[in-house]
Amino acid sequence: MKEFGLQAVVLEPGPAMQYLTGVRWGKSERTFAVVLPAKGDPVWVLPGFEEMRARELIHLGKDDIRVWQEDESPYARIVEGLRDRGAAGPGNRVGIDEAARFFVFDGIRKLAPQLEFSGAAQVLHAAGADQAQGAGRGGGR
Numbered sequence: 001m002k003e004f005g006l007q008a009v010v011l012e013p014g015p016a017m018q019y020l021t022g023v024r025w026g027k028s029e030r031t032f033a034v035v036l037p038a039k040g041d042p043v044w045v046l047p048g049f050e051e052m053r054a055r056e057l058i059h060l061g062k063d064d065i066r067v068w069q070e071d072e073s074p075y076a077r078i079v080e081g082l083r084d085r086g087a088a089g090p091g092n093r094v095g096i097d098e099a100a101r102f103f104v105f106d107g108i109r110k111l112a113p114q115l116e117f118s119g120a121a122q123v124l125h126a127a128g129a130d131q132a133q134g135a136g137r138g139g140g141r
Contacts, residue, residue, distance in 0.1 A: 043081030075107030095120030
């Protein structure tokens with residue numbers, strides 16, 4: 001990740017999340033995300049009512065699960081996770097999975113305008129996650 005100039009990558013549910021973390025989760029209108037920092041353990045951000053089910057599935061970085069309630073911002077939890085992992089400093093770059101929805105990126109961007117954002121395709125390719133995405137696109141769905 002560092003060789004691509006990124007301090008962290010933010011993933012939403014999809015093939016990359018499943019490939020890199022082992023967690024398979026469906027997208028919904030409620031944000032479920034993982035921050036994968038260049039240094040330190042992952043930070044999981046998820047709706048409070050999904051916490052028990054998520055804890056059963058999360059094995060990588062299960063010590064840092066941050067829930068948000070209906071009257072709270074999931075993007076604030078994501079930005080807090082970036083800060084706590086040292087990835088939210090001025091001019092730092094954070095990769096966003098191309099499969100992430102715009103409103104998730106936009107929510108993070110508005111709360112962390114000091115960050116630079118880029119696609120995470122190069123990092124995901126280097127990790128082999130793009131092959132998992134390609135394999136999951138066609139049949140079987």
